[in-house]
Amino acid sequence: MSDTATRPLPVGHYTYDQVDHDFLRARVEQFRDQVARRISGELSEDEFKPLRLMNGLYHQLHAYMLRVAVPYGTMDARQVRMLAHIARTYDRDYGHFTTRQNIQFNWIRLEDTPEILEQLASVEMHAIQTSGNCIRNVTSDEFAGAAADELVDPRVHAEILRQWSTLHPEFTFLPRKFKIAISGSPHDRVAARFHDIGVVAKPGPDGAVRFEVFVGGGMGRTPIVGVRIHDHLPEEDLLAYLEAILRVYNAYGRRDNIYKARIKILVQALGLDAFREKVEAEFAAMDRARYRLTPETVAAIRARFGTPDLIAPADAPAKLAADRAANPHFDRWARTNTHPHRAPGFICVAVSVKPAGGIPGDATSHQIDALADIAERFSFDELRVTHMQNIVFGHVRQDELLALWHALGEAGLATPNLGLIGDIIACPGLDYCALANARSIPIAQKISARFADPTLQEQIGRIHVNISGCINACGHHHAGHIGILGVDKKGEEFFQITLGGSAEDDAAIGQIIGPALPEDATVDAVARLIETYLTLRQEGERFLDTYRRLGQAPFKDSVYATA
Amino acid sequence: MPLLESGVLAADPWRPAAEDEPIGAGDVIVPLARLDEGLARSDPGRLGVLLPPEAEPSALRAALPGLSLIAVTFPIFRDGRAFTQARTLREHLGFTGEIRATGKPLPDQYEFLRRCGVTTVEVPEGTDPAPWAREHARFDVAYQPSILNETREGFALRRIPG
Numbered sequence: 001m002s003d004t005a006t007r008p009l010p011v012g013h014y015t016y017d018q019v020d021h022d023f024l025r026a027r028v029e030q031f032r033d034q035v036a037r038r039i040s041g042e043l044s045e046d047e048f049k050p051l052r053l054m055n056g057l058y059h060q061l062h063a064y065m066l067r068v069a070v071p072y073g074t075m076d077a078r079q080v081r082m083l084a085h086i087a088r089t090y091d092r093d094y095g096h097f098t099t100r101q102n103i104q105f106n107w108i109r110l111e112d113t114p115e116i117l118e119q120l121a122s123v124e125m126h127a128i129q130t131s132g133n134c135i136r137n138v139t140s141d142e143f144a145g146a147a148a149d150e151l152v153d154p155r156v157h158a159e160i161l162r163q164w165s166t167l168h169p170e171f172t173f174l175p176r177k178f179k180i181a182i183s184g185s186p187h188d189r190v191a192a193r194f195h196d197i198g199v200v201a202k203p204g205p206d207g208a209v210r211f212e213v214f215v216g217g218g219m220g221r222t223p224i225v226g227v228r229i230h231d232h233l234p235e236e237d238l239l240a241y242l243e244a245i246l247r248v249y250n251a252y253g254r255r256d257n258i259y260k261a262r263i264k265i266l267v268q269a270l271g272l273d274a275f276r277e278k279v280e281a282e283f284a285a286m287d288r289a290r291y292r293l294t295p296e297t298v299a300a301i302r303a304r305f306g307t308p309d310l311i312a313p314a315d316a317p318a319k320l321a322a323d324r325a326a327n328p329h330f331d332r333w334a335r336t337n338t339h340p341h342r343a344p345g346f347i348c349v350a351v352s353v354k355p356a357g358g359i360p361g362d363a364t365s366h367q368i369d370a371l372a373d374i375a376e377r378f379s380f381d382e383l384r385v386t387h388m389q390n391i392v393f394g395h396v397r398q399d400e401l402l403a404l405w406h407a408l409g410e411a412g413l414a415t416p417n418l419g420l421i422g423d424i425i426a427c428p429g430l431d432y433c434a435l436a437n438a439r440s441i442p443i444a445q446k447i448s449a450r451f452a453d454p455t456l457q458e459q460i461g462r463i464h465v466n467i468s469g470c471i472n473a474c475g476h477h478h479a480g481h482i483g484i485l486g487v488d489k490k491g492e493e494f495f496q497i498t499l500g501g502s503a504e505d506d507a508a509i510g511q512i513i514g515p516a517l518p519e520d521a522t523v524d525a526v527a528r529l530i531e532t533y534l535t536l537r538q539e540g541e542r543f544l545d546t547y548r549r550l551g552q553a554p555f556k557d558s559v560y561a562t563a
Numbered sequence: 564m565p566l567l568e569s570g571v572l573a574a575d576p577w578r579p580a581a582e583d584e585p586i587g588a589g590d591v592i593v594p595l596a597r598l599d600e601g602l603a604r605s606d607p608g609r610l611g612v613l614l615p616p617e618a619e620p621s622a623l624r625a626a627l628p629g630l631s632l633i634a635v636t637f638p639i640f641r642d643g644r645a646f647t648q649a650r651t652l653r654e655h656l657g658f659t660g661e662i663r664a665t666g667k668p669l670p671d672q673y674e675f676l677r678r679c680g681v682t683t684v685e686v687p688e689g690t691d692p693a694p695w696a697r698e699h700a701r702f703d704v705a706y707q708p709s710i711l712n713e714t715r716e717g718f719a720l721r722r723i724p725g
Contacts, residue, residue: 019716023704030701034671037694050641051671133641163706163720169678170650173643239707239720250647285655290708300719 009306010076012145012382012394014159016124017304024121027128027167031055032114039111054134054172056127057113061434064108067130068120072140072158072182073101073385073392075125080372080383082123087365090116095368097353097361099425099476100179101139101385102130106432134172135165135246139181141189142386146348146394148340152184152201152209156302157238160293161199163301164239171246175253176261178246179218191387191503193217193226194479196263197245199238209235215245215275216267221471223478223509224264227272229279235298237283240291244283248275308380312345312397319399320347330405332454333416338401339392347398349379351391351408352415352423356452357445360426361389370411378404389425390418420457421465421530422448425476429469429486430493436469438486438493443467446523451530460530463543466501479503481544482526483510495522499529499555500547513556525559532558565692566663567684570673570699572692575685577611577632592634595622602629613665616644620651627658635681637666646679653680653710670694674702674724678709 009015016024031051038048052058056067068083075083083103087095090112091105098104108116120126130137140158141147161180165171171178181190184201192198194217204210211233217226233241249263252270267275313319324331339348351371354360363371371391375383378400379393386392391413396404408414417423424447427433429440444467451457466480470487477483483498494516501510517525530543532555537546547555566575580586580593586604592611593601595618601610611632614620623633633652635645645664652658664676664684673695676684684695705713705722713722 017718019704019718019721023702023706026702030671030698033694033697047640047669051669133643160720166706167675167702168707169675169705169709170643170646172675173641173646173672247647247650251644255642255644287654287710290710297719 011306011308011380013074015304028117053132056130066108067104068127069130069137071162077372077376077381079123084365084368094364097385097389099387133174135178141183142384142392148342150185154182154184158182175255188505193507216264218264219473225507239293244279248278308395310343316345316399323402336416337418349393349396350418355415357449419462421451424465426467427474437488438469440467440469478509514560528558564685570696620648632661634663634665637668640669649679670698673698
């Protein structure tokens, strides 16, 4: 293996060596060739489509959209600055962080894409398999390697899955897209049960890593909570077992109807037992030595991850306590936007990319550059994109939190609403997407503006509001405590409300409460749902808890009862 | 139709069995429905079979000793079942003869085809072989084991595709 890197390895993600760079360059050249063949007419649009999709290039309502992969959501400052550069140079000066921990650019010209991919490749980034009927970018826990409750750092295995799935010869033309998430914490922050495959790493009895494997979850038109297909998969069998699952899917998944083509439909059609039997038969027949994930392989990939030197001054917690006591605004933000770190004197920071009245997940090139600067200054040069479309700084010294908060404030990124009602997930909707029935962004902005008061937000407490502009559910409305789905009623945009969904350990699919409403009436309905909750809640209950205790009736009445 | 092997055009000694006619002599590819008829043939020529995408490769298990070629099919290039069929034929059934891709595969799928065990590709008349040759030589490294006995690149999961 050759290695030209002379600087220390970046913290938090795999570092390319020369072979990886050469591979990516060859991939960029391949795409340049494909674009040239398309422009010359040698490739039809139908033939070009899956090729551009496999490089993250969509054709949307108004322009091409390029979705750039952020493996397990983690980037270093150099990579983040490249994204800002792309936003400035090739787009309209902003980018959009997605629920798959990626970033997408909405106003891209086809002829610029080879050059953009070449620039991304220079910082070890790409758009490979961010769309198309293949294994998509592998997502992971935004607090990986930092969270106090973590049992196994999932990023090394996320990287192994990224490499294994990259241009996989057998699984690049599947019946439909295929999403894998991996976590190493007992608290599910990756929505493992809403993925085609969800993997939860845990230490086995012998200390070696084992995996719990969930299969057949997903949102979309047919929301299904995934089922556990394996409880204690040994590390060495991780790739073999996933190959077995994918082979069964590739051979038997439906190809006659794209709405019935996801693995969840196959698992439902066969039943878990019959599906597992097929997977086990394939697994038993495989040449397992060939697919074995050896400890040496794991160690080799792990060795290309930089690790942070987590040393904080002994008085860091005391300094933070004093800073919080002295500034109520900072204190509020610290209360909502941080997460416990495993190391003494450190803390994880979650930055809201959801300002009151703003567009969820959108950041300007100036803000993206500011995030890079802050990562460099305060968090070992590393940041993570979250599946909530926010940003996490994994390793921040507690005595430096106040300075970080000031820096965020200067960039307009200090909104104290993480996990609160302003932290809305919304898909791009009819403003961008050719599939949408309704605009998701304006209603998200109205709800966010309606509840802008941070005191009110904190009083309402933890709640997930998810908005999708159509039944394909990119805003994960099924998993929202309050879900909002855009529908088309005779050419008018209406919104259907669901309640009681969750993407976490208590995964559940939200239930529709009644007829769809126009946009402003929907915003009013959300306000009434919240009032009802505030009136009826018991001590310590989240919105979801009160809903589960009382059922739909009082909430439904509050929305539909005529005055 | 023209045939590609190792990235270049190659002569094709095979012919498909004509419909409604006896299979006849020489190297003939028969449809799956006529496999028994082909196996019962007394001609010294070689026998191949066309495996449709929905068929189980294991259906050929008993016939394998009598088969020199198995053709898999891409009704459209997006239908990737043939990748799994080819890999199954090599890995589980130990088939060592020619696996031929037919239908509508794209040059951009060439490496995938070969790494799943496909040896030849049938392309439409008038196909420019240059993109196929380019894709044949495109990548120096792959990131996962395949059923080919590829040389390890030396690091982690990486292989050098032949």
